[in-house]
Amino acid sequence: MSYCIITRDDIKSKSITKELKSKIKAKYDEENPKCVIAVGGDGTLLRAFHLYPNSIIFGLHTGHLGFYSNYFVSDIDTIAKAINEDSYNIEEIDLIEVDFIDGYGNHYHDKALNEVTIVGPTRTLRIDVYIGNNFFEHFRGTGFCISTPTGSTAYNKSLNGSVVDPSLKCIQLTEIAAINSNAYRTISSPMVLGIDKIIELKSDDTHNTNAFVTVDDKPYSLDTFREMKVYTSKSKLKMAYHNRQDFLSRISRTFLNDNK
């Protein structure tokens, strides 16, 4: 059994990390840990996932949000015991994958826990949207956010996308500042699609310059954007838990009531 800890850069999280290290007897291994403890918030958990996508993640929440976290500061001993004894429950969380190509024909691939976005912060993007191999719409605007069910409460929610119960198997496509005119007409509401649906965004347009693709907290800066394909991944994130809060309690704890 081996483990490592990813810590948010604040005094409380650092002090909890020190305490965890003093209580865990398993081997500390930053190369290939079986378990990773993310001490902080959802941003810390995203970093832990991208560094160690195949490890089992314990999310210990020390901030005000912590939608993903299954453990609180009062659970330090529970986590230490779980790792020392290699004993915990695992829930699997859906991920999405993205393949995209820039204007020079360079190919990229990544996996997201929350969402993938394509944005043109300076010039509007002109994109043809295909869903499941069928043409869907001509888009012109700032971009798109494509999110997982657990990512629906992140950027997607700020874009007025739907909050999705993670027990539903789906992928969500949300517009970012679409221009609607006679030339470009979009659905103008979030599309919640089945997980068998592949979303393709295509363009040959030289207008799509200085675009950014983001994969959770990772930015890819592109001179020009040509094509993107997003689909539900066959692999899952493995999250450890003891007492799992249900979805509505998480929503309430994170967005409606302080410190619940």
Ligand code: NAP
């Ligand atoms: P950040 O900009 O420092 O933090 C973004 C905020 O989103 C943090 O408060 C974070 O919670 C929260 N968050 C992350 N995942 C969440 C989830 N699944 N449900 C509810 N809240 C969630 O960036 P970061 O910490 O590196 O995280 C990257 C994420 O920021 C991206 O995946 C994207 O979803 C989000 N983002 C949001 C907007 C927006 O809402 N306008 C814009 C850009 C990016 P903690 O405080 O617990 O870390």
